[in-house]
Amino acid sequence: MKPLFTIKAGGPTSWAVRVVCAAALVYVLLWIPTSGSNSLIDTATTALTLMGAALSLNLLLGFTGQISLGHSAFFGIGAYTTAVCVTRWGWSPLKTLPIAFAVAFVVGALVSLPALRIKGVYLALVTLTLGVVFPQFIKWPKIEWLTGGSRGLTDTGFKFDKNNRTFELFGWNPWGNLRGENVKPFYFWIAVVIVLIIYLICRGLVKSRVGRSLVAIRDNSTAAAVMGVNLALTKGLVFGLSAAMCALPGSLTAMKGTVTPDTALLTVIGSITFLIVMVVGGAGTLWGPIIGAIVYQFITEKTGDWVEPDKIPSLLRPFFSWSKTPPAAGIFGLSLVVLMFVAPLGLAGFWKQVVGRVVAVVPKPAGSTTLEPTAPSDGIPTWQPEEPLAEQ
Amino acid sequence: MTSQTTLLNTRFLTAGYGPVTVLHGIDIEVNEGEIVVVLGANGAGKTTLMRAISGTIPRTGNIEFEGRSIKKDSTDAIVRAGIVQVPQGRGTFPELSVADNLLAGAYVRRDGAKAVADDIAKWYSVFPRLQERSTQRAGSLSGGEQQMLAIARALMSRPKLLLCDEPSMGLAPLITRELFNVIGQLNKEEGLSVLLVEQNANLAMHIASRVYLLETGVIVASGSAAELSADDSIRKAYLGF
Amino acid sequence: MELFLQRLVDGLSEGSVYALIALGIVIIYRGTGHLNFAQGEMALFSTFVVYQFGEWGIPIGIAVIMGMAVGFTLGAVTEVAIVRPISKKSPFAVFIVTIGLFQLLNWVDGAIWGGQQLPNTGVGSKQVRFPSLFPNNPTDFVTIFGANIKIQSLGVIALVGVLTVALFAIFNHTRLGLAMRAVAANGESAKLVGIRTGRVLMASWGLAAAIGALGGVVFAGISTNVNLGLMFTVFIYASAAATLGGFDSPGGAVVGGLSIGLIQNMAAGYAPKWVGQEMKVGVAFLVILGVLLFRPSGLFGTSRVERV
Ligand SMILES: Nc1ncnc2c1ncn2[C@@H]1O[C@H](COP(=O)(O)OP(=O)(O)OP(=O)(O)O)[C@@H](O)[C@H]1O
Ligand SMILES: [Mg+2]
Numbered sequence: 001m002k003p004l005f006t007i008k009a010g011g012p013t014s015w016a017v018r019v020v021c022a023a024a025l026v027y028v029l030l031w032i033p034t035s036g037s038n039s040l041i042d043t044a045t046t047a048l049t050l051m052g053a054a055l056s057l058n059l060l061l062g063f064t065g066q067i068s069l070g071h072s073a074f075f076g077i078g079a080y081t082t083a084v085c086v087t088r089w090g091w092s093p094l095k096t097l098p099i100a101f102a103v104a105f106v107v108g109a110l111v112s113l114p115a116l117r118i119k120g121v122y123l124a125l126v127t128l129t130l131g132v133v134f135p136q137f138i139k140w141p142k143i144e145w146l147t148g149g150s151r152g153l154t155d156t157g158f159k160f161d162k163n164n165r166t167f168e169l170f171g172w173n174p175w176g177n178l179r180g181e182n183v184k185p186f187y188f189w190i191a192v193v194i195v196l197i198i199y200l201i202c203r204g205l206v207k208s209r210v211g212r213s214l215v216a217i218r219d220n221s222t223a224a225a226v227m228g229v230n231l232a233l234t235k236g237l238v239f240g241l242s243a244a245m246c247a248l249p250g251s252l253t254a255m256k257g258t259v260t261p262d263t264a265l266l267t268v269i270g271s272i273t274f275l276i277v278m279v280v281g282g283a284g285t286l287w288g289p290i291i292g293a294i295v296y297q298f299i300t301e302k303t304g305d306w307v308e309p310d311k312i313p314s315l316l317r318p319f320f321s322w323s324k325t326p327p328a329a330g331i332f333g334l335s336l337v338v339l340m341f342v343a344p345l346g347l348a349g350f351w352k353q354v355v356g357r358v359v360a361v362v363p364k365p366a367g368s369t370t371l372e373p374t375a376p377s378d379g380i381p382t383w384q385p386e387e388p389l390a391e392q
Numbered sequence: 393m394t395s396q397t398t399l400l401n402t403r404f405l406t407a408g409y410g411p412v413t414v415l416h417g418i419d420i421e422v423n424e425g426e427i428v429v430v431l432g433a434n435g436a437g438k439t440t441l442m443r444a445i446s447g448t449i450p451r452t453g454n455i456e457f458e459g460r461s462i463k464k465d466s467t468d469a470i471v472r473a474g475i476v477q478v479p480q481g482r483g484t485f486p487e488l489s490v491a492d493n494l495l496a497g498a499y500v501r502r503d504g505a506k507a508v509a510d511d512i513a514k515w516y517s518v519f520p521r522l523q524e525r526s527t528q529r530a531g532s533l534s535g536g537e538q539q540m541l542a543i544a545r546a547l548m549s550r551p552k553l554l555l556c557d558e559p560s561m562g563l564a565p566l567i568t569r570e571l572f573n574v575i576g577q578l579n580k581e582e583g584l585s586v587l588l589v590e591q592n593a594n595l596a597m598h599i600a601s602r603v604y605l606l607e608t609g610v611i612v613a614s615g616s617a618a619e620l621s622a623d624d625s626i627r628k629a630y631l632g633f
Numbered sequence: 634m635e636l637f638l639q640r641l642v643d644g645l646s647e648g649s650v651y652a653l654i655a656l657g658i659v660i661i662y663r664g665t666g667h668l669n670f671a672q673g674e675m676a677l678f679s680t681f682v683v684y685q686f687g688e689w690g691i692p693i694g695i696a697v698i699m700g701m702a703v704g705f706t707l708g709a710v711t712e713v714a715i716v717r718p719i720s721k722k723s724p725f726a727v728f729i730v731t732i733g734l735f736q737l738l739n740w741v742d743g744a745i746w747g748g749q750q751l752p753n754t755g756v757g758s759k760q761v762r763f764p765s766l767f768p769n770n771p772t773d774f775v776t777i778f779g780a781n782i783k784i785q786s787l788g789v790i791a792l793v794g795v796l797t798v799a800l801f802a803i804f805n806h807t808r809l810g811l812a813m814r815a816v817a818a819n820g821e822s823a824k825l826v827g828i829r830t831g832r833v834l835m836a837s838w839g840l841a842a843a844i845g846a847l848g849g850v851v852f853a854g855i856s857t858n859v860n861l862g863l864m865f866t867v868f869i870y871a872s873a874a875a876t877l878g879g880f881d882s883p884g885g886a887v888v889g890g891l892s893i894g895l896i897q898n899m900a901a902g903y904a905p906k907w908v909g910q911e912m913k914v915g916v917a918f919l920v921i922l923g924v925l926l927f928r929p930s931g932l933f934g935t936s937r938v939e940r941v
Contacts, residue, residue: 275729499815
């Protein structure tokens, strides 16, 4: 089928589309914190938190083809680094972000050491156990003095009081009121900045030459070895970077005030959540985790009270009223299965297909080398084949 | 030749891998009691032909075995019907013992443990080296021994037609000759029909009743061994003298 | 001495459950090369089904057999309808699908029988009084060398022992077992000797899920608290067991499972105080990491598993 429209990449139409999209994005970003709805701001902040974590996970998958079920641990490392620095040493929470980044980087690189020897499913297994061990480790009596054991730590965030300055532009204060009255927008903006940083790192890597050669390595490690790329070092660095980025949204959760080892996102549930967000949105695509996080958070919140039948929209009631728990977990479990059949690249891939039916983007004419028509990370990562299996 | 009954015959057989078509309409025939040799260069599609016949890859066209179309049959049904393939590169079960490999070869048989045990004993007597190593893992055998095991395993199902994919690959000339002797004997004494794929044309020609030449998925010539070696260009290309 | 005996029995009974789940993991891995992350959750589902049968008044022995049949069906259908078509795409897709099943099955358990939506939270989970296969009153114990050993534990060890022997008899002396071993060794050749590899794989997944069902019921019996996280921890230990024994070695899975159960219980008793109960799961982590670093094929696996 021929698309209805064609757009030249870099041409005026393409720029117009970009400008409109950017304007819409800025509008939404300004509208959320000033909407005055605390629940909306909370939802958005949580979605951004998941976004950051899923983007980090996606970087690892996209570049090395490796899967981690232990990113909740790195998320938790971020949370606890901030919490400990703030409560024990009285640091300002924002200053703990680089520390969290560094600590998670080191741990991530260390964990990736076995990853240099093992592949695919085994790495998933090692990281899965890491995710399981982390909360238990936090509760370990030997380090309770530092982590607060299973009770966790409190007062791990900002101190808001009457003396705080608060920023105002003609009576309009998008940061919220930092005198302790309405601080939610403030967290929202931190989340936005964190996601932006992570996104830019991912995007920068994907579009860079380094990134493209990384993808080449992923797809063919023998070729990489021939090219003289230090495979082990590269994988270690990517793993470390991914872990480090995942620690940032973790830090943010601590900045909100309390951390306990049983917080869902700090346990394996967190790892699985990040994975769901990534896959639903589109694993291996740049925008996947962003779309995924929004959809995930939206559905989770919407269906949160569906245990009571009268809260379910009447059309859907017959399907969900029997369930004793909210259906979100089931919906996403099923989505993972179904998506692998119908849209392995998730919603982002699906969206691309749909748009591709209508609009075709023509790459710049040959000769200009700045833009490659297909982003290298836009493909489902291929794991190195496990076994020459019977199937053909 | 027309007096013989046709065992296998393919009409416009095409097959390939995914979007790639490798075989472009193959017509071959194997009559009862014949050893038919298919010669062809690397990548000509010999292995693909074997796979198409034994049904491990999708195929179109027609394949008849004993007058019945086996085009729609699955691999296991084809094995039951009496066609068994010795895959290129042996394809034994490396983790299983030699004895278990032979037992697995008799998987489709339903005539009882006694008959199977008798057959195992028979093939041990043909290949005494296998008997010496009967409890050893197949993966630990030498290349030649594995090739013997692969053939013995295939014969365990009591096939009517044996498909042999480059049995000489990687074997010392002496061993190869030994193997070909065994195949020739089986053919003579038990009336086993064989479709044999070879690169080692000289050896194969000796035992061949008829020969096909396969080039990039097409049969380019066929005839008796004598006829083909009489043709100069063919002799130069495939026999190297 | 008494304490030692008790720990020995506890370790063996827990370990035998790990062994069962690990056997399931290994059976599936050998056949298809996939690690089924939903292994534990399939077992949990069947366990709840058995509980339901019990609630309906079906005698426990029959309920268990029916539960195993349900498990078999679940595993077989999963292989045929989901894993087989997906595995043509990529191993990554299979991995995601098993995670999806993990999540889905756990949710289904919660949705039908109540409780938390994901494992490992434990809070507020419904406490279920499980029908026990063996006498399980506080007075049901035997005294051996002064140690009070629960009949329940001995029963579990005996039952799992018998099942394991039966499984190995199937592996080594039946047509199905030969077919399973052949498919594991070389799928392509298995087809060429006339084995219906599809059916064998289906049967493997079914068998793995069925013995998992038994493992689940047995573990529910020896656990103080049955919640939605029950089989997740077992799965972790079972994976450690399979790694230790070698992913493609059924015998290794049994040895691995028993060892992990023993290490755990002995460590709880004899490790220095500072280690503490919290780090119990650390055993699994260290075992997996250690094995993969120093002997990737495990104790009994073939080097096929090792890939650098
Ligand atoms: N599994 C496969 N997937 C895709 N293409 C294949 C596959 N196997 C073979 N081919 C292609 O089919 C063609 C024929 O291969 P085939 O193995 O039949 O050749 P052959 O005649 O047996 O060669 P050789 O003498 O080297 O064994 C080749 O071009 C090969 O690249
Ligand atoms: Mg070949």
